[in-house]
Amino acid sequence: MAIPIFRASLPQSHLPSNLNSNPKKSCGLLFCASSDLNYVRSEVCFCVGTHLIPHPNKVDKGGEDAFFVRSYNGGVIAVADGVSGWAEQNVDPSLFPKELMTNASDLVEDEEVNYDPQILIRKAHAATSSVGSATVIVAMLERDGILKVANVGDCGLRVIREGQIIYSTFPQQHYFDCPYQLSSKVVSQTYLDAAVSNVELVEGDIVVMGSEGLFDNVFNHEIVSTVVRFSDVAEAAKALANLAHSHSTDSNFSSPFSLEARARGFDVPLWKKFFGMKLTGGKLDDITVIVGHVVRS
Ligand SMILES: [Mn+2]
Numbered sequence: 001m002a003i004p005i006f007r008a009s010l011p012q013s014h015l016p017s018n019l020n021s022n023p024k025k026s027c028g029l030l031f032c033a034s035s036d037l038n039y040v041r042s043e044v045c046f047c048v049g050t051h052l053i054p055h056p057n058k059v060d061k062g063g064e065d066a067f068f069v070r071s072y073n074g075g076v077i078a079v080a081d082g083v084s085g086w087a088e089q090n091v092d093p094s095l096f097p098k099e100l101m102t103n104a105s106d107l108v109e110d111e112e113v114n115y116d117p118q119i120l121i122r123k124a125h126a127a128t129s130s131v132g133s134a135t136v137i138v139a140m141l142e143r144d145g146i147l148k149v150a151n152v153g154d155c156g157l158r159v160i161r162e163g164q165i166i167y168s169t170f171p172q173q174h175y176f177d178c179p180y181q182l183s184s185k186v187v188s189q190t191y192l193d194a195a196v197s198n199v200e201l202v203e204g205d206i207v208v209m210g211s212e213g214l215f216d217n218v219f220n221h222e223i224v225s226t227v228v229r230f231s232d233v234a235e236a237a238k239a240l241a242n243l244a245h246s247h248s249t250d251s252n253f254s255s256p257f258s259l260e261a262r263a264r265g266f267d268v269p270l271w272k273k274f275f276g277m278k279l280t281g282g283k284l285d286d287i288t289v290i291v292g293h294v295v296r297s
Pocket of ligand 1: 082211213286
């Protein structure tokens with residue numbers, strides 16, 4: 001019987017249950033199964049590294065993203081991104097995603113959840129009493145290599161195999177910059193709105209999960225070229241977060257965010273266009289990156 005073990009510890013956290021929204025910490029978390037038996041050779045699990053860089057104006061509080069990593073089964077990874085508009089109503093936007101992730105982490109082994117990330121989202125949402133809202137993505141790896149993904153909003157996930165992206169989530173949004181989100185309001189999206197997929201992973205695959213702060217600032221080809229440079233998942237997560245951060249503060253960078261804004265009709269005023277100027281720049285945001293390497297258990 002393969003038993004998951006932690007071969008490296010999570011970084012210090014001010015959140016319970018393996019949660020971490022602590023800025024500027026990365027961890028090399030290896031939860032590979034130990035086994036004396038050879039017949040489980042084909043079983044896989046995640047080796048996970050994480051890195052979070054908060055929005056420059058939100059460093060004191062650690063930002064409004066939250067995430068967790070659990071070793072259950074082949075591994076569970078999840079990110080929630082708090083919707084910052086709540087600050088205008090004197091609500092701390094970080095509370096809802098943090099509680100949502102705490103609840104989800106606590107419910108991972110729940111019988112009713114039964115390895116289904118969509119049910120995990122339903123139960124975690126129902127258990128969350130904080131005011132606010134968040135986008136959320138959860139991925140659960142089965143030991144046979146099936147990765148189950150449930151995604152509400154514009155967090156994202158990529159699967160990289162031999163230097164190619166073989167699977168990608170797509171953001172769900174009501175309109176530009178307004179994603180689907182779970183909320184304390186009755187009128188919001190629910191687990192039923194989650195985009196759900198099953199992806200068959202094999203040993204050697206790399207999974208990159210992140211908040212929109214990653215995908216708004218880093219192109220897919222950059223994600224690939226960055227992760228393939230590192231054998232250490234914690235180093236890969238840190239490098240991706242740093243790249244996203246540097247693009248987010250670069251007003252001349254044509255980011256995925258600025259390209260989408262232009263495609264949707266947002267641009268600099270006409271007189272600036274006359275001088276050949278266009279809307280550029282990254283998007284300042286909280287940046288959470290989780291990199292999972294699929295290894296034999
Ligand atoms: Mn965000």
